[in-house]
Amino acid sequence: MREAIRFEYTKIYRITVSNRAGRWFVSFSLEIADDRKLCENQATAIGIDIGISKSATCSDGTIIASPRISNTYAVRLRKLNKELSRRTKGGKNWWKTVRKLQRLHAKIADIRSDYIHKKTSSISCKYGIICLEDLNVKGMVCNHKLVRHILDVSFGEIRRQFEYKAFNEVRYVSRFFPSSKKCSGCGHEQDHLLSDRRFICVRCGLDIDRDLNAAINIRTFAVSSTGSKKPTVKTALALSQDKVKQSLE
Numbered sequence: 001m002r003e004a005i006r007f008e009y010t011k012i013y014r015i016t017v018s019n020r021a022g023r024w025f026v027s028f029s030l031e032i033a034d035d036r037k038l039c040e041n042q043a044t045a046i047g048i049d050i051g052i053s054k055s056a057t058c059s060d061g062t063i064i065a066s067p068r069i070s071n072t073y074a075v076r077l078r079k080l081n082k083e084l085s086r087r088t089k090g091g092k093n094w095w096k097t098v099r100k101l102q103r104l105h106a107k108i109a110d111i112r113s114d115y116i117h118k119k120t121s122s123i124s125c126k127y128g129i130i131c132l133e134d135l136n137v138k139g140m141v142c143n144h145k146l147v148r149h150i151l152d153v154s155f156g157e158i159r160r161q162f163e164y165k166a167f168n169e170v171r172y173v174s175r176f177f178p179s180s181k182k183c184s185g186c187g188h189e190q191d192h193l194l195s196d197r198r199f200i201c202v203r204c205g206l207d208i209d210r211d212l213n214a215a216i217n218i219r220t221f222a223v224s225s226t227g228s229k230k231p232t233v234k235t236a237l238a239l240s241q242d243k244v245k246q247s248l249e
Contacts, residue, residue, distance in 0.1 A: 007032050021106035022099060045129035045171070047219025049179065049211045050158060052149045056119070057211035059131075059219040064119045069112050070152045076104060116154060120161040128168035131222035132159060134175050171222040184208065184216040 009030040016027045047059035056064040080101050087094035124130065137155050141147045163170050173179065181189050183201040190202055192210075199206070199213040206213075 005030070021102040023106070044127055045131055045219055045223045046123065046127040047131040047215040047217070047222065048123070048162075049215040049218060050133065050135065050153065050155055051211055052146065052153060054211055055153055056158065057209070057215050058123065059212070059215040061212065062123075063211075066149075066153060067112070067115050068152065069108055069115075070148055073104065073108055077101075080104060112152070112154060113157070116157055116161060120158060120165055124162065124165040124167065128166065129223070130162045130166045130170045131219045132162065132170060132172055133177070133179065133218060134172040136175050173218055173221045177217075177221060179214040179217040179221075180210060182213075182217050184213045184220070 005028065007030055009032050011031045013029040013031065015029075018025050018027070049057045051057065051066075053066065054063055055066040058064075080097060084094065084097045084101065087097055135155055137150070140150050140155075143150075178189055180199075181191060183189070183199070183204065183206055185201060185206040186204040188201055188203040192199070197210050199208050199210045201207075
């Protein structure tokens with residue numbers, strides 16, 4: 001392959017050649033200038049509540065629907081796995097089915113990655129401060145009834161992409177913060193069932209979507225002094241450079 005690099009760069013750090021499901025990829029690590037453009041509300045914060053029925057609900061009312069990718073390809077995966085179990089392990093036809101499964105899994109992963117990249121980029125371009133919940137994903141996947149849906153949403157991947165895409169910083173609220181039980185209007189806390197998708201406050205009468213109420217509470221709590229901060233890649237690089245300068249001095 002011969003193709004010109006489409007970026008204005010000063011240095012190439014490494015070139016990696018990899019094979020994935022029978023396809024070859026070449027990745028370049030380049031040092032380029034930070035030319036991201038600021039929006040008028042880049043200094044403002046947005047709260048995001050990540051869920052299963054909805055991939056994410058933002059405090060500004062934006063809803064990111066769950067793509068349900070695993071449900072779309074569940075039948076094809078089941079057929080190929082059944083076909084693989086009927087082959088003689090190590091045989092020619094067994095390897096053919098293995099390659100089919102590899103290509104299908106790679107396709108599912110690519111669709112999921114593309115969807116998450118587009119959604120996280122659209123939010124990061126509008127808001128500079130991203131507020132999220134510090135979810136215990138390892139503990140959540142212990143629920144065998146919801147593990148497939150939780151992994152399909154990719155909580156960890158959404159969090160990872162926000163951490164390096166956010167222009168200013170990512171702020172987290174504790175996993176024990178009652179974002180879904182607290183009223184975003186008056187601050188009253190009340191218990192309700194998981195099946196209740198509307199939050200109706202018994203004190204002030206606020207009637208709001210449950211996930212939207214949680215997203216507003218996450219933003220309100222995270223922007224306060226009690227919210228923990230996660231520096232972005234840009235901030236972390238600047239801090240490391242300052243430490244090097246201080247050690248040299």
